[in-house]
Amino acid sequence: MADNKSLIGTKNKKGQTFTDTWTMMNDAPRTPSFYTGSEVIKEALRRASCDVMIAYPITPQSEAAALIGELFAEGYIGDYFRGESEFAVMSQCAGAAFGGARVFTTTAGPGTMRAMENFPMWSGARLPIQMIVTCRGINSPLSIQPDTLEIAYLLNTGMLVWHAETAQDFFDWILKGYMVSEEPDVHLPLALCCDGFFVTHTKDVVNLTPADMCLPPYDPYRSPVPCMDMECPPVRMMRDPFVMKSNYISYATHASWQQEIWAAVERSRKHTIKWINGLIDTENIDADIMIVASGTAVSQGREAIRLLEDEGIRCGLVKVKSLRPWPEEEIREATKNAKHIFVPEFNVTGWLAKEIKATVPNHHRVHAGPRVCGGMTMPPEIIVQEIKTVLGMKTVSLAGRGS
Amino acid sequence: MSKERIQISEALYDIMPSDYQDLVKSATYGKEDRGWKDIGNSKELIEQHSLCAGCPESMAFRYILASLPNPEDTVMVGSTGCTSLVFPMVAVHNIHSLFGNQNAIASGLKRALSVRFPGRTKDVVVLAGDGATVDIGLDMTLQAWFRQEKFTTICFDNELYANTGGQESGLMQKGFVAKMAPVGKLFDKVRLPEIARESGCHYVVNCTVSKPSLVEKVIRNAVHIAREIGPTYLQLYTPCILEIGKNSMEGLQEMRDSEKPTERFAYKEYVSEPAKQLLAELAAKDKERKAAAKQLAGQA
Numbered sequence: 001m002a003d004n005k006s007l008i009g010t011k012n013k014k015g016q017t018f019t020d021t022w023t024m025m026n027d028a029p030r031t032p033s034f035y036t037g038s039e040v041i042k043e044a045l046r047r048a049s050c051d052v053m054i055a056y057p058i059t060p061q062s063e064a065a066a067l068i069g070e071l072f073a074e075g076y077i078g079d080y081f082r083g084e085s086e087f088a089v090m091s092q093c094a095g096a097a098f099g100g101a102r103v104f105t106t107t108a109g110p111g112t113m114r115a116m117e118n119f120p121m122w123s124g125a126r127l128p129i130q131m132i133v134t135c136r137g138i139n140s141p142l143s144i145q146p147d148t149l150e151i152a153y154l155l156n157t158g159m160l161v162w163h164a165e166t167a168q169d170f171f172d173w174i175l176k177g178y179m180v181s182e183e184p185d186v187h188l189p190l191a192l193c194c195d196g197f198f199v200t201h202t203k204d205v206v207n208l209t210p211a212d213m214c215l216p217p218y219d220p221y222r223s224p225v226p227c228m229d230m231e232c233p234p235v236r237m238m239r240d241p242f243v244m245k246s247n248y249i250s251y252a253t254h255a256s257w258q259q260e261i262w263a264a265v266e267r268s269r270k271h272t273i274k275w276i277n278g279l280i281d282t283e284n285i286d287a288d289i290m291i292v293a294s295g296t297a298v299s300q301g302r303e304a305i306r307l308l309e310d311e312g313i314r315c316g317l318v319k320v321k322s323l324r325p326w327p328e329e330e331i332r333e334a335t336k337n338a339k340h341i342f343v344p345e346f347n348v349t350g351w352l353a354k355e356i357k358a359t360v361p362n363h364h365r366v367h368a369g370p371r372v373c374g375g376m377t378m379p380p381e382i383i384v385q386e387i388k389t390v391l392g393m394k395t396v397s398l399a400g401r402g403s
Numbered sequence: 404m405s406k407e408r409i410q411i412s413e414a415l416y417d418i419m420p421s422d423y424q425d426l427v428k429s430a431t432y433g434k435e436d437r438g439w440k441d442i443g444n445s446k447e448l449i450e451q452h453s454l455c456a457g458c459p460e461s462m463a464f465r466y467i468l469a470s471l472p473n474p475e476d477t478v479m480v481g482s483t484g485c486t487s488l489v490f491p492m493v494a495v496h497n498i499h500s501l502f503g504n505q506n507a508i509a510s511g512l513k514r515a516l517s518v519r520f521p522g523r524t525k526d527v528v529v530l531a532g533d534g535a536t537v538d539i540g541l542d543m544t545l546q547a548w549f550r551q552e553k554f555t556t557i558c559f560d561n562e563l564y565a566n567t568g569g570q571e572s573g574l575m576q577k578g579f580v581a582k583m584a585p586v587g588k589l590f591d592k593v594r595l596p597e598i599a600r601e602s603g604c605h606y607v608v609n610c611t612v613s614k615p616s617l618v619e620k621v622i623r624n625a626v627h628i629a630r631e632i633g634p635t636y637l638q639l640y641t642p643c644i645l646e647i648g649k650n651s652m653e654g655l656q657e658m659r660d661s662e663k664p665t666e667r668f669a670y671k672e673y674v675s676e677p678a679k680q681l682l683a684e685l686a687a688k689d690k691e692r693k694a695a696a697k698q699l700a701g702q703a
Binding site: 079085093097117166179230231 | 409423475476477478480493494496497498500501504507508509510511512513514515516517518519520525542543546650678690
């Protein structure tokens, strides 16, 4: 079995120092750098002590996946290859994680949907794989444009699901995400989502941690289930395979394991709060009007708040960072004074608004919109218009929107 | 893994299940010349299982587990089907995840083990049914071979979907009437052994499991070649006696009938040139080892 002594302070083969993650993320000096979101993913991975990355091309994550290949060629990643489809890639990720590796992959839109059967399996097998989801449309006719509908499908897989707003979120959360995922009382996969193109293909100033520091390596023997490497006794895992049994013991076993997965999601709450500084961020929570959003809709919400301020209308903001675990108490508390809650979203069904309606008392306060989809942008003006319309205020019609 | 790792604390010995005590006492982990002859005088790496009485698959499982050259450092990957009823009873780490993704799982697993244990032998062996290997999982089966992934793929070919009740599969014979083939299967049995060869497998064998010594030989060859050179493929006939209308005691005869020279499971083998060389080297070493042992015995 691997040596249990701490490697912190020692160097890896690239000369990076294994550093206590809290120190690296919170105390180490940061260098402002001007990067695209894809490049930021690469820079985070450079520091992640990742064992295996498996790639597959699909817009808009192809660039990030290829850049990590360059990291492999430079010797920062243990192994890297292109799989044959997203379904296969997610199974290859599972195999690598079963074998005790820290695993990373990226996907988007139709790829997420193609691979879907794997995700509840990942959670059920307690594999702390990290998957970047650069959201894009999943509808027909074919679209490659940004659209967050796929997140709705991930919410019930038992995975942790976070929604990054900016490239800075991305950089920090990739590294911090492993810390939450790999906790023995969590040990679940993380879907780290962002809005494709808006985050991946735009440049932003991101404060990077030193390139000569990296995360401590993953220790698979802290897993709550045995690592499949024949380094621990190959015990019979059960007296009877439950798959074919139609009896109460079988049902109870499956039921209790499903409950355990969701209990682990709940247990991740305290670690998530610690690492990403709360499940939500808030501004002006004493305002009568609140915008609750996730992803880049938060940025658009901020702009709308600024425009409304110019007109003397005060509006607050809740940025939902973690969707699983779901910040139920936090959202309830942050919106308790609100008379109106607006939920701008980049998808047709309004899945975030539905979650919020199920969370807050007096849910008639929740206005499920504005929503754009299919790759449309969300100018802050349409958020302003939606708010003013609900408030009964006169609005200027926005060209081309049929209003 | 060394056998020390499975030792039982003395204080807990009496409360450990007897099958585990037996593993510690007499399983053949680490025995260099382990093989099918150990069956009956050592603890097998398979416990009681819930396959049908007389199922040839259970024979295949026993021979394979007795023949793995390095079970103490072997991880197996299964798929959904009758094999998934057995794997929980197997004393080798094994993974079931989804139906048909076994070669993808094995690809990731083998690479992770290579990253984590450089310079050490960690064998990966896939064992799945014909539905998993040839139908739902064909893409991943072939792609692992194209990529030259270094593990063995074993297909238990029973020529139908046994666990779901006898539906048509790609490896079923043409004309066979089955569920989902109500007027008989309309196309030929998929020629996976030939496809395996063309896809880059270095060792391909098509046979039945009627002879344990033959199973031992092909398993050892396949695992050694996969470890050193590249992918290997074994297609083993394990008839589903239930679905072809045979009785419990007729499985062995069914295999013997099907391996006659003109039949579809007549022994067929392909060995690539580098694999031939490796097998010759292994045979020479084996001969040397036996000669040394003989000499030692003579001195004693």
